Amino acid sequence: MLVKTFSSTVFGIDATTITIEVNLGIGIGFFLVGLPDSAVKESQQRIKAAFKNNNLAYPGKEITINMAPADIRKEGSYFDLPIAIGILAVNNLVQPDRLSNYILIGELSLDGNLNPLKGILPIALQAKKEGYKGVIVPVQNAQEAAVVSGIEIIGASTLMEVVQFLNGDLAIQPFSVNIEQEFERMVDEIEVDFRDVKGQLNIKRAFEIAAAGGHNVILIGPPGAGKSMLAKRLPTILPPMSLEEALETTKIHSVAGKIKNEKGLITQRPFRKPHHTISDVALVGGGGYPQPGEISLAHNGVLFLDELPEYKRTVLEVMRQPLEDRCVTISRAKFSVDYPAGFMLIAAMNPCPCGYYNHPEKECVCGPGIVQRYLNKISGPLLDRIDLHVEVTPVSFDELTQDEAAEGSREIRKRVEQTRKLQQSRFGVSSGVHCNAQMSQNDIKNYCKIDADSNEMLKNAMDRMGLSARAYDRILKVARTIADIENSEKIRPQDIAEAIQFRSLDKEGWAG
Numbered sequence: 001m002l003v004k005t006f007s008s009t010v011f012g013i014d015a016t017t018i019t020i021e022v023n024l025g026i027g028i029g030f031f032l033v034g035l036p037d038s039a040v041k042e043s044q045q046r047i048k049a050a051f052k053n054n055n056l057a058y059p060g061k062e063i064t065i066n067m068a069p070a071d072i073r074k075e076g077s078y079f080d081l082p083i084a085i086g087i088l089a090v091n092n093l094v095q096p097d098r099l100s101n102y103i104l105i106g107e108l109s110l111d112g113n114l115n116p117l118k119g120i121l122p123i124a125l126q127a128k129k130e131g132y133k134g135v136i137v138p139v140q141n142a143q144e145a146a147v148v149s150g151i152e153i154i155g156a157s158t159l160m161e162v163v164q165f166l167n168g169d170l171a172i173q174p175f176s177v178n179i180e181q182e183f184e185r186m187v188d189e190i191e192v193d194f195r196d197v198k199g200q201l202n203i204k205r206a207f208e209i210a211a212a213g214g215h216n217v218i219l220i221g222p223p224g225a226g227k228s229m230l231a232k233r234l235p236t237i238l239p240p241m242s243l244e245e246a247l248e249t250t251k252i253h254s255v256a257g258k259i260k261n262e263k264g265l266i267t268q269r270p271f272r273k274p275h276h277t278i279s280d281v282a283l284v285g286g287g288g289y290p291q292p293g294e295i296s297l298a299h300n301g302v303l304f305l306d307e308l309p310e311y312k313r314t315v316l317e318v319m320r321q322p323l324e325d326r327c328v329t330i331s332r333a334k335f336s337v338d339y340p341a342g343f344m345l346i347a348a349m350n351p352c353p354c355g356y357y358n359h360p361e362k363e364c365v366c367g368p369g370i371v372q373r374y375l376n377k378i379s380g381p382l383l384d385r386i387d388l389h390v391e392v393t394p395v396s397f398d399e400l401t402q403d404e405a406a407e408g409s410r411e412i413r414k415r416v417e418q419t420r421k422l423q424q425s426r427f428g429v430s431s432g433v434h435c436n437a438q439m440s441q442n443d444i445k446n447y448c449k450i451d452a453d454s455n456e457m458l459k460n461a462m463d464r465m466g467l468s469a470r471a472y473d474r475i476l477k478v479a480r481t482i483a484d485i486e487n488s489e490k491i492r493p494q495d496i497a498e499a500i501q502f503r504s505l506d507k508e509g510w511a512g
């Protein structure tokens with residue numbers, strides 16, 4: 001007798017449907033084929049124990065299980081439930097007529113309970129795309145899967161609940177989430193606010209420009225000047241995520257197992273802050289069975305690298321390609337995986353090892369050449385890819401103690417949203433360019449035209465500061481954003497001048 005059940009596996013951030021064929025033959029034995037890994041092979045012991053502890057008969061005959069397509073390697077414990085149901089079906093303990101309607105996902109514990117898994121959202125999306133009636137998942141994953149509308153999400157706690165549901169002996173109410181209502185309710189929440197930041201008006205101006213154009217920023221300043229505090233508040237002035245962005249971000253976090261059970265949909269822009277001891281694989285993604293790294297978890301949000309020179313050189317250099325292409329490709333001998341990596345990079349650093357180089361009050365104690373060697377830990381090509389170099393100065397006592405309320409995140413966000421709308425209408429919905437930082441060379445030629453005065457100013461700056469061609473493009477993009485904030489159709493000389501001022505690390509005299 002042959003029975004088919006259906007399951008799914010995640011590859012990259014997309015799911016592939018797996019057909020599990022269970023055949024009962026003559027003899028004794030258990031054969032599992034179709035490129036299963038060790039975790040899949042170990043399912044036999046979990047299934048036998050779960051059957052015994054739930055008084056379910058295990059067939060005393062030869063069982064052959066094929067997982068098709070057989071050329072895709074099957075990883076993890078996703079397949080415990082569909083294999084168990086298939087074995088019960090060939091043993092006439094489960095009615096097979098409803099099996100073709102559902103994707104089955106679940107890891108079995110020895111007592112028959114279903115344990116939660118990661119990567120459930122892309123599985124539910126693929127099941128809906130392929131026309132399945134529903135997905136049966138562990139009840140802990142039901143909230144996450146219910147983000148997908150138009151398909152039944154059946155959350156079960158035990159193997160026996162699934163058996164009774166498929167036999168029609170138990171009615172399980174499908175999980176449902178009003179995704180648009182949930183999105184509207186949570187998208188505008190703000191945990192921290194720019195209103196808490198005293199002084200630092202020039203830094204707030206730089207962050208508004210960065211948020212309006214999607215530009216990368218590096219903050220250079222002494223300890224305690226507020227670099228980390230400012231960076232944490234940047235996501236609060238970025239435009240709220242669209243529903244499409246929220247689903248895409250949630251898919252990545254689902255694959256990485258970062259979704260909290262009580263929170264099915266990620267509605268706030270991610271803010272990732274990896275420690276400087278992180279490896280290049282953890283930052284970019286990879287491993288024997290590739291998983292998304294921090295740059296992908298920061299997709300549609302902010303990646304904050306504090307104490308930038310303390311990161312290993314190799315870690316920083318692997319970011320160069322994702323910063324340009326907004327995606328990262330993890331290649332192995334037999335396959336490659338693409339992960340989105342469209343993030344804003346915010347980096348922070350001290351100007352020297354002691355932290356007080358160029359400080360207005362405290363004296364730097366670093367010896368000759370020390371500052372230069374410290375700054376040389378960050379390569380020129382990486383700095384070229386950072387649009388805004390911002391000097392953060394210490395906040396004075398008078399600014400700290402003033403009672404006047406500062407401008408809040410919501411007020412700044414309104415201006416940012418207005419500027420982003422202007423850019424979207426300029427580039428068009430289908431262009432794939434959503435903000436000025438993403439402009440191609442052709443876009444720069446079309447939308448960043450400057451007059452003779454601006455051209456002469458930019459030429460003098462390039463000669464004096466030794467800027468690269470990439471830095472030239474970055475200055476034009478930042479100037480375009482500044483003009484957009486002021487609702488100016490043309491880039492003015494003052495826009496170019498302000499953009500040049502945000503190249504602090506390219507100026508002479510910075511490292512002595």
